[in-house]
Each structure stands twice: as structure tokens, then as C-alpha cells.
Amino acid sequence: MLAIVRRGAAGGAVAQRLLAACPDAELLAPASPDAFGALLRRLSTAGTTLVALGPLEDVAQAVQPGPDTAPVVVVAENGRAVVPLCGARAGGDELARQIGAALGITAAITSGTPPAPVPGRLAVVGLGPGKAGLMAPEVRAELDRAQDILGYIPYVRMAGPFRPDQTVHVSDNREELDRARHAFALAAAGRHVVVVSSGDPGIFAMAAALFEALERGDDPAWGQVDLVVLPGISAAQAAAARAGAPLGHDFCVISLSDNLKSWATIERRLAAAAGADLVLALYNPISRARPWQLDRAFEVLRQIRDAATPVVLGRDIGRPGESLTTTRLGEVRSDMVDMRTVVIVGSSTTRVLPRRDGKTWVYTPRWHEA
Amino acid sequence: MLAIVRRGAAGGAVAQRLLAACPDAELLAPASPDAFGALLRRLSTAGTTLVALGPLEDVAQAVQPGPDTAPVVVVAENGRAVVPLCGARAGGDELARQIGAALGITAAITSGTPPAPVPGRLAVVGLGPGKAGLMAPEVRAELDRAQDILGYIPYVRMAGPFRPDQTVHVSDNREELDRARHAFALAAAGRHVVVVSSGDPGIFAMAAALFEALERGDDPAWGQVDLVVLPGISAAQAAAARAGAPLGHDFCVISLSDNLKSWATIERRLAAAAGADLVLALYNPISRARPWQLDRAFEVLRQIRDAATPVVLGRDIGRPGESLTTTRLGEVRSDMVDMRTVVIVGSSTTRVLPRRDGKTWVYTPRWHEA
Numbered sequence: 001m002l003a004i005v006r007r008g009a010a011g012g013a014v015a016q017r018l019l020a021a022c023p024d025a026e027l028l029a030p031a032s033p034d035a036f037g038a039l040l041r042r043l044s045t046a047g048t049t050l051v052a053l054g055p056l057e058d059v060a061q062a063v064q065p066g067p068d069t070a071p072v073v074v075v076a077e078n079g080r081a082v083v084p085l086c087g088a089r090a091g092g093d094e095l096a097r098q099i100g101a102a103l104g105i106t107a108a109i110t111s112g113t114p115p116a117p118v119p120g121r122l123a124v125v126g127l128g129p130g131k132a133g134l135m136a137p138e139v140r141a142e143l144d145r146a147q148d149i150l151g152y153i154p155y156v157r158m159a160g161p162f163r164p165d166q167t168v169h170v171s172d173n174r175e176e177l178d179r180a181r182h183a184f185a186l187a188a189a190g191r192h193v194v195v196v197s198s199g200d201p202g203i204f205a206m207a208a209a210l211f212e213a214l215e216r217g218d219d220p221a222w223g224q225v226d227l228v229v230l231p232g233i234s235a236a237q238a239a240a241a242r243a244g245a246p247l248g249h250d251f252c253v254i255s256l257s258d259n260l261k262s263w264a265t266i267e268r269r270l271a272a273a274a275g276a277d278l279v280l281a282l283y284n285p286i287s288r289a290r291p292w293q294l295d296r297a298f299e300v301l302r303q304i305r306d307a308a309t310p311v312v313l314g315r316d317i318g319r320p321g322e323s324l325t326t327t328r329l330g331e332v333r334s335d336m337v338d339m340r341t342v343v344i345v346g347s348s349t350t351r352v353l354p355r356r357d358g359k360t361w362v363y364t365p366r367w368h369e370a
Numbered sequence: 371m372l373a374i375v376r377r378g379a380a381g382g383a384v385a386q387r388l389l390a391a392c393p394d395a396e397l398l399a400p401a402s403p404d405a406f407g408a409l410l411r412r413l414s415t416a417g418t419t420l421v422a423l424g425p426l427e428d429v430a431q432a433v434q435p436g437p438d439t440a441p442v443v444v445v446a447e448n449g450r451a452v453v454p455l456c457g458a459r460a461g462g463d464e465l466a467r468q469i470g471a472a473l474g475i476t477a478a479i480t481s482g483t484p485p486a487p488v489p490g491r492l493a494v495v496g497l498g499p500g501k502a503g504l505m506a507p508e509v510r511a512e513l514d515r516a517q518d519i520l521g522y523i524p525y526v527r528m529a530g531p532f533r534p535d536q537t538v539h540v541s542d543n544r545e546e547l548d549r550a551r552h553a554f555a556l557a558a559a560g561r562h563v564v565v566v567s568s569g570d571p572g573i574f575a576m577a578a579a580l581f582e583a584l585e586r587g588d589d590p591a592w593g594q595v596d597l598v599v600l601p602g603i604s605a606a607q608a609a610a611a612r613a614g615a616p617l618g619h620d621f622c623v624i625s626l627s628d629n630l631k632s633w634a635t636i637e638r639r640l641a642a643a644a645g646a647d648l649v650l651a652l653y654n655p656i657s658r659a660r661p662w663q664l665d666r667a668f669e670v671l672r673q674i675r676d677a678a679t680p681v682v683l684g685r686d687i688g689r690p691g692e693s694l695t696t697t698r699l700g701e702v703r704s705d706m707v708d709m710r711t712v713v714i715v716g717s718s719t720t721r722v723l724p725r726r727d728g729k730t731w732v733y734t735p736r737w738h739e740a
Contacts, residue, residue: 128506136603138503176736200603202610204736208618211733215723224726229611231603233506233570240572241599248578250639252622252648261738269620269646276642277635278622353585356594363581366546366574368631 002095003028003043007036007054011077014103015053018075020167021102025051037062044070049091051075051099056083071095075103083108101148101189102167104182106219119224122187124207126200126232127158129318134238139230142194148186150179151196151206159196176206180213188221199234204255204283236281239314239342242324244353244361246312246344249368251279256286256293263293267300274304279350279364282343286334294334294343301345305329310352310362312344313337326352326360372465373398373413377406377424381447384473385423388445390537391472395421407432414440419461421445421469426453441465445473453478471518471559472537474552476589489594492557494577496570496602497528499688504608509600512564518556520549521566521576529566546576550583558591569604574625574653606651609684609712612694614723614731616682616714619738621649626656626663633663637670644674649720649734652713656704664704664713671715675699680722680732682714683707696722696730 002025006015019027030036036054040062043050050072052059059074063086071087073096082100084092084107093109100107123142128134143149143159146166151159153170162168171179179195187193197205207229214222240247252273258266273280280301286294301309307330315338316322325336329345337343349368353361372395376385389397400406406424410432413420420442422429429444433456441457443466452470454462454477463479470477493512498504513519513529516536521529523540532538541549549565557563567575577599584592610617622643628636643650650671656664671679677700685708686692695706699715707713719738723731 131508133508133511134506134601136498136504136506138501141503200607200611202607202615202617204618207611207615208733208736211615211618211721211723211731212735214731215721223724227731229615231504231607231611233601233603234607237570237572237601237604241570241577241601245572245577245581245599247572247623248574248581250622250624252620252643253617254620254648260736265647265738269648272642272646273622273648276639278624278639278643351581351585353581354593361581361584361597363578365582366578366630368635 002026002049002051004051004053005030005036005040005043007033007052007058007077011053011079014075014077014079017079017102018051018053018099021099022051023164033058040072044072044086049087049095051095053077056085060085073099075099079103080105081108097189101186101191104185106185106188106221118190119221119226120187120189120191120193121226121228122183122193122195122210123228123230124195124197124201124210125230126202126205126234127155127196127198128233129235129238130158130198130316131318134233134318136230136232139232142230143196145192146194147192148183149194149196150183155196155198158198176209177213180206180210181217183210184213184217184219184222184225187225188219197232200232201229202231203234203236203253235314235317235342236283236344238317239312239324239344240281242314242317242322243312243326243344245363246310246346246350247279247281248364249279249347249349249366251281251364253281253283255283256290256297257284258290258293266293266297270297270300271304274301277347277349277368279347280345282345284339285337285341285343287339294337298329298332298334302329305345306348309348310346310350312362313341314344315341317342326362372396372419372421374421374423375400375406375410375413377403377422377428377447381423381449384445384447384449387449387472388421388423388469391469392421393534403428410442414442414456419457419465421465422455423447426455430455443469445469449473450475451478467559471556471561474539474555476555476558488560489591489596490557490559490561490563491596491598492553492563492565492580493598493600494565494567494571494580495600496572496575496604497525497566497568498603499605499608500528500568500686501688504603504688506600506602509602512600513566515562516564517562518553519564519566520553525566525568528568546579547583550576550580551587553580554583554587554589554592554595557595558589567602570602571599572601573604573606573623605684605687605712606653606714608687609682609694609714610651612684612687612692613682613696613714615733616680616716616720617649617651618734619649619717619719619736621651621734623651623653625653626660626667627654628660628663636663636667640667640670641674644671647717647719647738649717650715652715654709655707655711655713657709661704664707668699668702668704672699675715676718679718680716680720682732683711684714685711687712696732
């Protein structure tokens with residue numbers, strides 16, 4: 001039997017994660033610090049394996065560690081430390097490692113001969129634009145084999161549903177580096193971990209964040225993880241396919257987000273790409289925090305490209321409620337675009353053809369004059 | 371009963387295509403022009419539906435068309451014309467259309483009231499880099515439903531095997547526009563046609579050629595075809611995933627083929643992309659007809675980018691015998707590359723990390739200074 005004993009009101013979120021990691025455990029929450037110590041002592045004496053959520057010192061005083069004590073693992077209330085206090089060889093080390101993996105931290109194993117760690121697998125996968133029919137079978141298989149799935153909430157939902165034996169760790173979209181570290185910690189503890197990205201994980205998505213975490217990380221175990229990147233069909237490709245073949249010739253893919261690069265760099269790249277007559281696919285075109293940048297980008301492009309240049313706006317292509325708009329560089333405005341739109345701006349040769357449904361095809365021929 | 375009657379030795383290839391299109395037909399090859407006429411007359415009198423492979427005039431003299439004659443369809447020995455000579459309303463028109471579709475030409479239907487054509491479906495699909503696990507399920511389903519499959523031989527092989535009721539039309543890689551026209555003719559005749567590309571059909575592949583054929587084509591029936599583009603994972607994405615995440619930040623995709631654009635345009639684009647510090651993915655890097663261009667491209671890039679810039683060479687990634695080489699811009703030479711290699715040249719921020727197997731990861735961080 002395994003009991004999770006929680007001291008007082010703090011640590012509620014951590015307790016929930018422990019329960020998710022040890023679904024057979026019983027969660028006990030004594031009313032006072034004194035009751036916490038008394039309960040631990042009673043359970044430990046009775047041979048119950050314990051996960052104590054509270055200060056190490058308090059737990060050590062309560063259970064009085066001895067050579068034959070049942071395993072007791074202590075977890076900090078903020079979830080940032082896990083220590084096998086007693087019964088390390090009787091399963092305490094292993095339990096601490098499991099909990100560490102679930103919390104994305106390394107267990108403070110101090111016993112003499114830890115078993116050689118079995119490095120896990122960490123796959124960062126591309127779900128494609130958002131419909132099952134455009135997700136690679138290899139990605140589906142990797143998701144089906146995973147023990148832990150990490151990602152931004154809507155992408156995890158898109159990749160699911162998952163089985164009860166699979167643990168899902170959702171997080172906000174702005175926590176890429178934290179998510180990457182958590183993924184490495186889980187995999188280093190032997191878990192089979194999948195980090196999900198929409199589109200292609202290598203195109204403005206999680207793959208680069210994982211390598212960044214790996215490079216900055218100081219845990220050598222991370223380098224032993226079986227790390228793979230599985231590609232996917234990107235949003236630009238899905239939008240291009242729906243529109244015709246606007247990327248049919250030389251093109252570039254540029255993010256308009258100036259969170260991690262200067263706006264001057266972005267303008268310089270836009271001008272260079274427009275000057276070299278490349279088709280442009282623009283990611284992260286707009287957000288609440290970046291309201292004026294897209295109109296400025298269109299201005300930069302209009303100084304170089306003709307106003308008649310075809311522009312494709314693909315929103316949520318491949319997902320429910322998708323929309324595709326084709327317009328011209330002279331007419332496009334930022335209020336036609338939101339953060340879920342990919343903007344494709346044609347080259348000087350990009351052409352518009354009528355479609356049988358009254359809409360238009362947009363394509364860039366293979367030839368280029370001059 | 372349906373008989374294909376062939377005059378003499380000419381038209382053998384066309385006869386084989388007719389047999390493929392009409393698997394229940396009997397192929398008869400009389401020894402002389404006189405025997406050809408006599409056989410046609412005898413079969414027609416007996417009420418046999420005929421496909422005659424020979425000059426229209428000779429056939430017309432032999433069968434003596436009348437109002438109650440069984441259908442006779444005449445096909446030119448070079449396969450470039452098909453004419454329903456007799457029994458048009460008794461099935462001759464329909465048979466001529468079927469044969470036209472199989473040969474990729476329009477049947478010369480001259481009877482008064484042709485049935486409204488049922489436009490077919492034409493899908494240009496991306497097989498991905500070359501393994502089943504990276505092909506989108508939608509593409510697989512489209513291939514399974516197709517009646518006619520067209521493409522460059524190795525890609526058709528990669529997409530197969532196909533069923534006996536599916537017709538495969540293979541062609542050489544340099545015949546994109548002819549293949550596109552053939553595909554439209556088949557689809558306009560009501561067939562379900564799939565054109566296969568490796569990678570993404572919208573990235574230096576068949577989609578642009580199809581729209582080019584559609585725009586130039588003067589058959590209004592082509593515009594009625596249910597035309598769709600199904601995207602796929604491109605070679606650059608597969609190579610990038612294997613290497614790490616070199617396309618993790620702004621990048622461009624440029625073909626080094628100067629078949630359809632001037633070399634000056636290519637050099638200008640390379641210099642602009644290098645100057646704007648975009649990662650470059652180079653397609654069609656080299657061929658027997660273009661032996662010096664790749665070294666010249668490296669020279670252009672070396673004038674702008676540091677010699678230490680990481681370079682990834684991905685050959686046949688996702689196919690048997692794939693190879694991945696990471697090197698530096700100062701060291702890369704064209705003899706390390708062939709036409710099946712994608713060349714990825716990093717930006718100023720692209721980084722190299724050690725890998726547990728002694729190889730290296732290459733990735734471009736999400737941030738960019740300056």
C-alpha cells in the first residue's frame with residue numbers, strides 16, 4: 001500500500017500531480033502539523049510506503065529512519081525537490097525516481113549504488129495542420145507508445161484522446177523552455193516522452209526549444225536520452241495546398257514575432273526576401289502584444305512588390321472552421337489576419353486562376369524570367 | 371464482345387495501352403492490310419464491337435457504316451486520335467471517351483447529343499520523403515481510390531503496389547507538363563486520377579506544373595475537374611528532422627536548377643538570403659547538366675557567411691540507404707552532393723551539439739541577436 005500524506009493546505013497542485021503519477025495511492029491530509037507527524041509515524045511503523053509532502057526535517061523526526069523502515073519519500077511542497085528518506089533499497093529510490101520524472105525534476109538519490117539509469121526516449125513530433133488525415137503514421141505510432149505527453153493544451157487535445165495509463169502534461173504556449181526541460185527530466189528518468197507541436201516541430205515550434213534546453217542543461221543524463229524529431233506537414237504547406245501552389249518556386253518562411261529577435265532584423269529579412277523575389281510565408285503574423293508589426297511588414301513589402309501581388313490568408317487550414325482568403329498586396333490589411341493565420345505573399349510571377357467554384361487558385365510557376 | 375484489331379506491326383505500344391484500358395478485349399493482329407479489312411468486315415457484320423488501330427479511311431471502307439452497325443472506334447496508330455466511326459449511340463461514343471481517357475487525349479465525338487460529361491477528380495499528392503510512416507493517411511486513401519496513377523517511375527513505385535483495376539502511367543522526370551496534360555485529359559473524361567510527387571507536391575514538384583497546364587490548356591472541360599492538392603512532408607523537413615532543427619528559425623528554400631530561371635537570378639537570391647541571415651535549404655543542387663553551379667553557390671555563400679557555418683547534407687532521408695552528413699561551409703564541396711541530396715546551410719546563429727552516438731545535432735535557436 002502507498003499513501004501520500006500532505007501537510008496542511010499547501011502543496012495542493014503537487015499532491016494532484018503525485019496522485020496522477022501514482023494512481024493507486026491514497027491521499028491523506030491531516031488537519032494540523034502535529035497530526036501530520038503522528039499519522040506518518042503510525043503508517044511507517046505499520047510498514048506502509050509513504051510519500052510525504054512537507055519539510056524533510058519534520059518527516060525525519062516523525063518516522064525515525066532505521067535500517068528496516070518501509071520506504072518514505074519526501075517531496076517539497078513546491079514540487080521542486082524529492083528525497084528518498086528511508087527504505088531506499090527497498091523501493092524508495094525507485095519511487096523517488098518515478099516521482100521526480102512525474103514532476104520533471106531529478107530525485108536526490110544518496111544511497112550508495114544507484115542502479116544504472118535506463119535512459120528513456122524523447123520524441124518531438126509534428127501533428128500536421130490539425131486533422132488526423134494529414135498526420136504522419138509514424139507520429140501516430142509514437143503518440144500511441146508514449147507514457148508522457150507534453151504540450152500546449154490545444155495541441156495535446158488534437159493529439160488525443162490518450163489512455164488512462166498515459167500521463168498528459170499540458171502547459172501554456174509561452175513556456176516552451178520549461179516544457180522542454182520537463183520533457184528531458186522525464187525521459188532521463190527512463191520514461192517514453194512525446195512533446196507535441198502542431199505543423200512541423202522544426203518550423204517555429206518545439207524542436208529548437210528542446211535543443212536549446214539540451215545545450216543549456218547541466219544534467220549529463222539528458223544527453224543519454226534517445227532523442228528524435230518526427231516531422232509534420234506545416235501550416236504554410238497546408239494553406240499553400242488549399243490555395244493551389246503559391247510555394248511552387250523559391251520561397252522563404254519568416255516569423256514576424258519580435259519576442260526573440262529585433263524588429264529591425266525582421267524588416268531587414270522581409271526587404272531582402274522581397275528584393276530577391278522570393279515568395280514569403282509569414283508565421284506569427286500578429287498578436288495582442290504585437291498589434292502594428294504586420295501592417296508595417298505589408299508596408300515594407302509594398303515598397304518593393306507590386307500592389308497586384310497575390311496574397312493568401314490561410315486560417316486554421318485542416319481544422320474545423322478553416323478559412324482561406326486570397327487577396328492582393330495592395331488590399332491586404334492586418335484586420336484580415338489573426339494569430340492563427342498564415343500569410344503567403346507571392347513573388348512577381350505568382351498567378352491567379354479562376355476556380356470552378358468561383359474562387360481562385362494561386363500558383364507560382366516553375367519558370368522565372370530574367 | 372470487344373475486339374481490338376491492329377493493322378500490321380505498327381501501333382504496338384498503343385495496342386498494349388488499349389488492352390490495359392479494356393482488359394476483357396481480345397487483341398487480333400491480321401498478317402496483312404487486306405486481311406485487316408476482311409477481318410473488320412466479318413466481325414462488324416457479326417455485331418462485334420470493334421476498336422480498330424489503323425487509318426480511319428481504311429476502316430470506313432472495310433466496315434461500311436450504317437444505322438444499325440455495331441460500335442466501331444478507330445484509334446490512330448500513334449495513339450494521338452480516337453474516333454467513334456459507327457454505333458456512336460449504341461456505346462461507341464462512350465467507348466471512344468474511355469479510350470481517349472486511357473490515352474490522355476480527347477475523343478473526336480461528332481454525334482449530335484453527347485451526354486453531359488461527368489468531370490473526374492484530379493489529385494496531386496505528396497508521398498513525403500519516401501517511407502510509408504511519413505505519408506499522410508489522406509494521401510494513402512486518395513491513392514487507394516484512384517483509377518489512374520501518373521508520375522515519375524520511382525515515385526509511382528514508392529506509392530504502389532496498385533491493384534489490377536488501377537492503371538499506372540509512368541513517365542520520365544523531365545516530362546512534367548506532358549504528364550500534367552495527360553492527367554487533366556483523363557480526369558476531364560471522368561476518371562479519378564492521382565499525380566504523385568515525392569515530398570510536398572507544392573515544393574518544386576508537380577502541383578505548379580498542373581496549374582501551368584490548366585492555365586495554358588484550351589479545353590474548358592479541364593476547368594470542371596475536381597482538382598485538389600494534398601500536401602506532404604518535404605525532403606528538407608525530413609533532412610532537418612534527422613539533423614535536429616536547422617530550420618528552427620527564419621529560412622528559405624531555393625532550387626539551384628537553372629533550367630527555368632537564369633543563373634543570375636539564383637545567385638542574386640542566394641546572396642540576398644545569406645545577407646538577410648536566413649537558413650538556406652537548397653533543392654536540385656547538382657546534376658550532370660549542371661556540374662559547376664553548386665560550387666559557385668557555395669562561393670557566393672562563403673563571401674557572406676562564416677566558414678564555420680554548419681551545413682547539413684541529407685541524401686534519400688527516409689528511404690533505404692539514407693545518409694546524413696554535417697559539415698561546415700568552409701569545407702563543403704560539390705563532390706559530397708548528388709541530385710538526391712538536400713543541402714541545408716545554417717544562419718549565423720545555427721549551432722552544433724554533440725550527440726550520444728558521437729555524431730552531432732544541428733539546430734537554429736529561436737532567438738536572434740541584433
